[in-house]
Amino acid sequence: MISNVNRLSWAIGLVVLSLAGHAAAAAAPSENATINLIRLLVQQGVLKQDQADGLIAQAEREAVQARQAATTVAATPAGAPGDVRVQYVPNIVREQIRDQVKAEVMATAKQENWAQPNTFPDWVSRISFDGDIRLRDESRYYSGTNSNEIVDFARLNDRGPYDVNPNSSSGLPPLLNTREDRENLFRLRARLGMKAVIAPQWTAGIRIGTGSDNNPVSTTQTLGGGFGKKDIWLDQGYLTWKPSDELTLTGGRFANPFFSTDLLYSGDLNFDGVAANFNHKLNQDWGVFGTVGAFPVEYTNDTSTSNGSDKEESDNKWLYGAQLGANWAINDSNRIKGALAYYRFDDIEGQRSSPCQPWAGDPGCDSDGSRVAFMQKGNTVFLLRDITPNPLNPSTTPQPQYVGLASEFNLLDLNVAWDTDLPEDLKLRSQAHYVHNLGYDEGEMRKRSEGQFANNLDENGEVESGANAWMLQFTLGNSLELKREGDWNLFAGYKYIQPDALPDGFNDSSFHLGGTNAKGYFLGGNYGLASNVFATGRWLSSETVYGAPYDIDVLQLEINTRF
Structure with a gap:
């Protein structure tokens, strides 16, 4: 040494x-x-x-x-x-x-090298590690008056196709649990990240994380399963170039680059693609920021249909996003941050197929690939396949079906956060988030689906949906970041999400257990147990906006750590 x-x-x-x-x-x-x-x-x-x-x-x-x-x-x-x-x-x-x-x-x-026996190569000093571990006890409570006939369309697409003809089908479609409580689910989220400074302007990052499956909105793993080993997934992998203090370009799989809340994008959601962020300070009180990005949501499978000679045409699905915002220090006690964004989901909606005959040996139908890669629940969906009945026995012709999204999604997004310093060293954060789907058009949805809707219908067969979502949240405490022992805050808010206000596959997976067509409140608190260790209690109560009753209450008790 x-x-x-x-x-x-x-x-x-x-x-x-x-x-x-x-x-x-x-x-x-x-x-x-x-x-x-x-x-x-x-x-x-x-x-x-x-x-x-x-x-x-x-x-x-x-x-x-x-x-x-x-x-x-x-x-x-x-x-x-x-x-x-x-x-x-x-x-x-x-x-x-x-x-x-x-x-x-x-x-x-x-x-x-005898006086410095514990020294390391230069590259070691350019690598850093971080991570977090969260232990959660979760209970889910369902109303006894909930409908018990709500189809799980995500599972239908994943394990289907499912025969929707009652004259030929021998069983029910996959159904959601709507009445049986699930108490004290012990759950774990563990993530470990590494960052490497390759050159003064270049950084590479990798993060691995837990997760029960590869769904994009949660890295939480439910424990149990006979003490079986748990899965580890590649959660992030990216390369960042920072040519100046004001501009950053990132490519790969990385954290959400937009200023947003979990109304639209889950806190665990990572984006695949490329993004550019800029941040410019105009003066002591004002600053502007912005983000643009292109993200491949799904590529057409090269082998679809796998045992057919005619393959599906390329129909890749993309998300394009652009956001512009500003920071304003009103005075020593008040700061406001706001942003307006536009998100365009290209070709995410389903397509009705050409006439096909799976019952006659067709390996599939030409629009099977238009079903969405991942969904939770709430969006209006329709039957993708136009199956020609068997003329010898039309009433019992099997109708094996997938479902696709009925609406287009071109979102206008407004997000505002106001931080206020109060007496007694208290801090208050007020947040408002509003989303409107410019692509929502019931006439176009009916034309696209040829009237073959599978959900969100009233007694007259008319679509019950909407294009708006909004959220209000207030957080009060001596700290909003929870870094030290004794830091605390309380929060409360309300969400209202119409069925087709946004894609149901990317938002928070806890409120209403994910998806859209939900409204309700949430409240809770955080308390710092030690430096970078804090406890959280959260209660979320929700019900459907339209359609059959489906009320869900969720209680989450957590210990969170960061390192």
Whole structure:
């Protein structure tokens, strides 16, 4: 270590100065003191034994020479020919000797790598790690008056197709649990990330995380399962270029680059694609920021249909986003941040197929790939396949179906957060978030689906849906970031999400257990148990906006850590 080198150079310098000082006084240096000092340095691990042996031999020779010189001086009369005079060594000269010895020792130590045994290569200093662990106890409570015939369309698409013809189907479609409570689910989220500074403007990052499956909105793993091992997924992997302090470009899989809330995008959601962020401070009180990005949601499968000679045409699904916002420090106690964004989901809606005949051996229908890759629940969906009935037995012709989204999604998004410093060192954050789907058009939905809607219908067969979602939330406490022991805050809010206000696959998976067509309140609190350790309690109560009753209450108790 460097401290060892400092001790070594100091000690050797001391020996040299000791010799010089004794020579100046014409007296022999203390042989025992020098040798004892060298042996002590060996015991402390500063010197190796072979180096110490050489120094001891040198000290003994110089001690003999000094004693001989002292004898000669004592025996020679003052001013007589042949006098031996030893000049006084000034302090500056002794300091130069010390610095020279120290430099030589340092060079030798670095070359032989004996004074820095615990040092690491340069690349190690450019890598950093971070992570978090969350332990959660979750209980889900369902109303006994809920409908028990709500189809799980996500599972139908994943495990289908499902025969919707009651004359030929032998079982029910996949159904959601709507009445049976699930209490004390012990759940874990664990994430570990690494960042590497490749060059002054380039950074690479990788993060792994838990998760029960590969759904994009949750990395929470439900424990149990016979103590079986848990899955680890690649949660992030990205490359960032920062050509200036105001501009950052990122590509790969990375955290949400937009200013948003979980009304639209889950806090666990990561984006695949590329994004550019800029942030410019106009003056002491004002700043502007913005983000643009392009994100592939899903690519057409090269092999669809797998056992058919005619493959599906390329119909890739993309998300394009652009956001512009501003920060304003109104005064010392009030700060506001707001942004307007536009998100365009290209080709995410389903497509009705050409006439097909799975019952006659067709491997699939040409619009099967238009079903969405991941969904939760709430969006209006329709049957994708236009299956031609078997003329020999039309009433019992199997109708194996997938479902697709009926609406387009082009979202206008407005987000505002206002932070206020209150007396008694309290802080208040007020948030409002509004989303409107510009692509919602019931006429176009009916034309696209050819009237084959599978949900969100009233008694007359008319679509019950809407294009608006909004959220209000208030957070009060002595801290909004919860970094220290004793930090605390309380929060409460309300959400209202119409069925087709936004894609149901990307928002918070806790409120109404994910998706759209939900409204209700949420409240809770956080308390700092230690530095970067805090406890959270949360209650979420929701019901459907339209359609059959489906009320869900969720209780979550957590311990969160960051490192």
